Amino acid sequence: MYAVAIVAILVTLSLALARALMGPTVFDRIAAINMFGTKTVLLIAVFSFLTGRLDLLDMALVYAMINFISVVAVLRLFSHKDFHSPAENNVISVKVRRRWF
């Protein structure tokens, strides 16, 4: 049964990766990364039960933490203006703060 879950997660990962590669807006990419990170956590958790090595669960926890941190970093390190890839033209200009914090 673990195998079924792992295969499902692998399929999900590949689709999320495709979205991250194609993603028309940068937000799509970030969402795909978030999804990718969450699914990786699940993959590790299931893998640790599949192989019976339960100390791998520590790693799943680290992945969850790092995933959250990198998503927050992506969101905070960019002023809103920068989020648009050049494909989009209907940018409502937002005043950019000079510093990023």
Next chain:
Amino acid sequence: MDFVVSHYNYLIAIFLMMTGFYTVISRGNLVKKIVGLNIFQVSVFLIYISLSTVKDGVAPIYVEGVKVYSNPLPHVLILTAIVVGVATTALGLALVVRIKEAYGTIEEDEIHSQDNSL
């Protein structure tokens, strides 16, 4: 076919190494060069870790009764290499920031043309 399956790790690692190498030598953008360098680095890690794996082995943490462990030595080397790698990456990025402040650009050819016009 047998060869491809038993050497798949190495082949992909070489592929990654070459993508990283290609990025470094063909792209002029300094940030992208650093990303390429990081890919190259990860591919080296991959080769080391692949060599350390032993069939049916477990992670090198002592468990009563288990005899076959994967090789701990490459793990140690790579573990320190990763942290040193991020330190050097940070140094490279710091240089990129200073270059940007000095030249106003991070494209290699523009930097060269500014240098030559002096």
Next chain:
Amino acid sequence: MDLLIDISLLTFLAVTAIGIIRITNLFAVIMLFAIFSFLSATLFMTMDAVDVALTEAAVGAGISTVLMLATLALNKDHNEKQPDKNRHWLPLAVVLTTGAVLVYGTLDLPDFGDPASAPQTHVAPHYIEKAIEETGVPNIVTAVLASYRGFDTLGEVVVIFTAGIAVLLLLGGRREDPLDDGAKDKRVPQNLVLRIVSKIVIPVIMLFALYVQFHGDYGPGGGFQAGVIMSAAIILYSLVFGLGAAERIIPKSVLMFLTSLGVLIFAGVGIASLFLGGNYLNYSVLASSQVAGQHIGILLVELGVGITVFAVMLTIFFAFAGRERS
């Protein structure tokens, strides 16, 4: 099953690498690099290198990504200049030739997972068989890292220390007003949720970092990983609550003190063992029995590594974040 996971992850890795080459939006490139790091870390885990996977996840997907984003944030232009189409051929030829030579080289490499291959037959069996009786530390990687190859690790820690100083020299010059905190960001509504969630999450991350630090003898973990995770917690804090707030908690002077303190602890343990009659970094003389001495030595050394890595990572991040947007 292992093989399936292995092969699909490797394929994802290759696809991501191609994506990184082809996409010109640097922001997207860096996000793909985060995915790349996650994938490679997972791959290390499936290949039984748990400590390496832990480090790669925390360092590659966490710190590296944050630093690259910070560099990009200091840069107005987020798009790479389209490379010249005619200049592709020479690099491609060089790369293909090198790749072909390397593939030729793999013909001699042992099959994946071959237990009789050269790397498995020299010094590694000694570590695997003797580490538990000689050091009393179940995690063989920690034993090799801190004890057998302690001198090497000391060198690595000094490298990190030096890199921290170098980044400080390059970027640390300009001071920001430390009172400039994130208070003005309150008008952005997203922050309320992020703030509250961060308040819940940050203590958990810190606690977990301490667990990784002190459980490193028994499970995956150790000083390198713990230092990185701990600094990631502070980085999260400064991202959500503002750089000023974070610098008030850990001022730069404290960070500098910690940076050198870690190296000092590591080198000091070596000197202590020298004075007690052993060789440099031979911990056996630190206590009455060999195992107890080794254990104390490994704990102290890992603590030193953790402190230095934590302080250097944070110093580097603050140096990047404190820089004004040009």
Next chain:
Amino acid sequence: MVLDILSWVCLVAGGLVGVVGAVGIHRFPDFFSRQHATGTTDTLCALLILLGLGLQAGLSLAAFKVALIFLFLFITSPAATHALASAAVHSGLDPKRGRTDSEGQS
């Protein structure tokens, strides 16, 4: 035995939900609806799979760790989704409205 079956059901259902969400991010027309697909299924998928694993583990340290992972994901994943959507709105990305068949417009 009952627990076994229950955990298997949870694992399979979790995998299914994950795949549905992944298909969703390709089928929906614009960012916000895609976000809806990932945001909701992510948490449910995590819940089901980790619940399945937890049932397998029984009362042990592993179950505690699984619960911790779940709590962490349960708190952070929606927060990240929310922050992302809100950042998108603030940057002026408009949801796609009405019935249009033209792609690529947002």
